[in-house]
Amino acid sequence: MSISARGVRKLYVTRRRETLALDRVDLDIATGEFVAFVGPSGCGKSTLMNMVAGILAPSEGTILHDGRPVTGINQRVGYMTQADAVLPWRTARENVELPLRLRGVGRAARAAKAAETLAAVGLTGFDNAFPAELSGGMRKRVALAQLLAYGPGTLLLDEPFGALDAQLKLVMQELLLRIWEKAGQTVIFVTHDLGEAVTLAQRVVVFSARPGRIKLIEPIALPRTGRDPFRTRFAPEFERAYSRLWEALAPEIAREEEVVA
Amino acid sequence: MSGLVQQAAGIGTEAPALSPASAALAAADARHRWFVLGARVVVGIAFLLLWHVASGNWIDTLLISSPEAVAGRLWRWLIDGTLWFHLSITLLATVLGFAIGSAVGFSTGLLFGRFNTLADIFDPYISALYSIPKIALAPLFIIWFGIGIESKVAVSAAIVFLVIFLNTYAGVREVNPLYINTTRIMGGGQWAVLRHVIVPSAAAWVITGLKVSVPYALVGTVIGEFMSANRGIGFLIAQATGLFNTTSVYAGIVVLAVVGAVINTGLKHFESWVLRWRP
Ligand SMILES: Nc1ncnc2c1ncn2[C@@H]1O[C@H](COP(=O)(O)OP(=O)(O)OP(=O)(O)O)[C@@H](O)[C@H]1O
Ligand SMILES: [Mg+2]
Numbered sequence: 001m002s003i004s005a006r007g008v009r010k011l012y013v014t015r016r017r018e019t020l021a022l023d024r025v026d027l028d029i030a031t032g033e034f035v036a037f038v039g040p041s042g043c044g045k046s047t048l049m050n051m052v053a054g055i056l057a058p059s060e061g062t063i064l065h066d067g068r069p070v071t072g073i074n075q076r077v078g079y080m081t082q083a084d085a086v087l088p089w090r091t092a093r094e095n096v097e098l099p100l101r102l103r104g105v106g107r108a109a110r111a112a113k114a115a116e117t118l119a120a121v122g123l124t125g126f127d128n129a130f131p132a133e134l135s136g137g138m139r140k141r142v143a144l145a146q147l148l149a150y151g152p153g154t155l156l157l158d159e160p161f162g163a164l165d166a167q168l169k170l171v172m173q174e175l176l177l178r179i180w181e182k183a184g185q186t187v188i189f190v191t192h193d194l195g196e197a198v199t200l201a202q203r204v205v206v207f208s209a210r211p212g213r214i215k216l217i218e219p220i221a222l223p224r225t226g227r228d229p230f231r232t233r234f235a236p237e238f239e240r241a242y243s244r245l246w247e248a249l250a251p252e253i254a255r256e257e258e259v260v261a
Numbered sequence: 262m263s264g265l266v267q268q269a270a271g272i273g274t275e276a277p278a279l280s281p282a283s284a285a286l287a288a289a290d291a292r293h294r295w296f297v298l299g300a301r302v303v304v305g306i307a308f309l310l311l312w313h314v315a316s317g318n319w320i321d322t323l324l325i326s327s328p329e330a331v332a333g334r335l336w337r338w339l340i341d342g343t344l345w346f347h348l349s350i351t352l353l354a355t356v357l358g359f360a361i362g363s364a365v366g367f368s369t370g371l372l373f374g375r376f377n378t379l380a381d382i383f384d385p386y387i388s389a390l391y392s393i394p395k396i397a398l399a400p401l402f403i404i405w406f407g408i409g410i411e412s413k414v415a416v417s418a419a420i421v422f423l424v425i426f427l428n429t430y431a432g433v434r435e436v437n438p439l440y441i442n443t444t445r446i447m448g449g450g451q452w453a454v455l456r457h458v459i460v461p462s463a464a465a466w467v468i469t470g471l472k473v474s475v476p477y478a479l480v481g482t483v484i485g486e487f488m489s490a491n492r493g494i495g496f497l498i499a500q501a502t503g504l505f506n507t508t509s510v511y512a513g514i515v516v517l518a519v520v521g522a523v524i525n526t527g528l529k530h531f532e533s534w535v536l537r538w539r540p
Pocket of ligand 2: 045046047082158
């Protein structure tokens with residue numbers, strides 16, 4: 001499902017200050033495309049995701065999902081938010097089952113699907129654990145299992161693997177790639193890890209420091225399918241894309257530091 | 262079916278409970294529990310002994326009766342049916358008042374919590390209502406509803422309503438909007454959000470309200486019975502007071518204490534079950 005941003009601007013107004021988070025953002029993401037967002041902290045990546053999900057409205061401009069403007073909560077996306085959103089009063093399994101239950105899937109089918117996806121993210125045996133009994137990285141994986149279980153056509157993933165150790169991160173990347181190759185979802189993947197962006201995405205969007213604007217859109221010349229997160233980093237295309245992205249990103253991060261200082 | 266899955270998964274997660282470290286932890290836990298239980302019994306017996314010795318020796322028996330007289334009175338009430346005759350009506354009024362008050366309080370709390378404007382408009386009136394001593398309503402309710410059970414139910418319900426309403430309202434306002442948004446995105450409507458997010462999230466507040474209001478419900482009923490009634494533990498106590506029959510007064514108080522403790526223990530179990538997800 002295609003996603004477009006047309007002249008999107010977001011101004012946060014609170015009593016204490018006004019923050020221009022995003023400005024003049026134009027972007028088209030094709031159906032089935034895997035796009036990564038990178039940019040300095042606070043440049044508005046999560047803000048843009050929230051607007052695609054319909055949680056926030058743009059101050060100016062529009063977001064289109066399959067040609068239709070997003071005006072309220074967008075139930076055609078699956079959203080793994082940056083902050084933990086698994087419900088603390090439901091066990092891992094009950095969390096994974098919730099969207100299925102909301103769709104009227106029967107008990108047995110739900111349980112089977114939950115067991116399957118929890119196993120896929122490496123959480124076998126933790127079905128009955130409450131989120132408080134899980135580590136941060138495990139909670140992230142529960143949220144991922146939940147998305148995989150109900151299979152929305154568009155995935156918004158906001159730093160999904162940020163809390164994982166380097167090895168587990170590669171395993172999860174591999175899992176995500178295989179699932180995407182099979183199901184062909186449209187994916188927006190926010191990350192601070194340039195290598196992760198290059199490994200996974202077909203295009204990487206670099207945002208400038210706040211106010212976030214699109215500074216560079218870099219197509220990744222690696223093959224669309226069959227990428228191996230354990231090896232792509234040794235490909236010459238990886239290196240080229242990585243350094244081009246870094247050239248675009250580095251001054252923005254420096255700029256962000258100036259603002260902070 | 263899901264019970265089976267649960268069991269199967271339970272084997273995986275609970276297996277480590279048998280490790281030596283957690284066994285030691287469980288043993289230490291059990292020792293502590295037994296110690297506390299033993300100490301409690303000792304404190305109780307010491308109190309009864311003190312009472313027994315004081316009665317007639319240091320303080321006039323007319324004022325403090327004696328533990329054996331109170332026990333005897335309770336026993337007599339139990340076998341001649343007096344206890345159940347009065348207790349049943351007090352319990353019924355308390356339970357009805359508690360049920361009506363908490364049901365109405367819970368639903369209005371949810372409503373106000375979801376519609377902020379409503380809450381803003383009513384805020385000063387609710388504060389005013391909250392600050393009047395609810396017991397002051399008892400005579401009014403007796404005028405309205407007569408001396409039967411209705412007026413007692415009304416007093417308890419009014420008190421319980423306010424407590425539960427305010428707690429539910431506070432609980433609903435505290436719900437993390439992130440949970441509401443993500444649940445809606447994954448396909449939940451208003452009803453699903455209420456059921457899967459708002460109610461469980463507010464549960465801690467609501468249960469605290471329930472626990473606080475149990476003694477209030479009992480007090481409401483008993484106050485109503487003190488003022489005017491011809492049946493009920495409150496009536497029994499009031500009647501005995503009029504006759505300077507302190508033994509019956511203490512016996513009545515013991516009954517109320519036991520009833521309150523039993524209900525509260527039940528609620529505690531309910532609480533630890535509902536909030537089992539908390540660390
Ligand atoms: N609810 C809000 N009210 C006011 N300002 C906000 C709000 N949410 C975000 N902002 C501001 O908007 C800017 C962009 O925030 P956003 O969360 O989109 O950044 P981000 O790119 O996702 O950063 P990070 O990489 O650290 O997650 C920040 O400067 C932040 O202070
Ligand atoms: Mg963010």
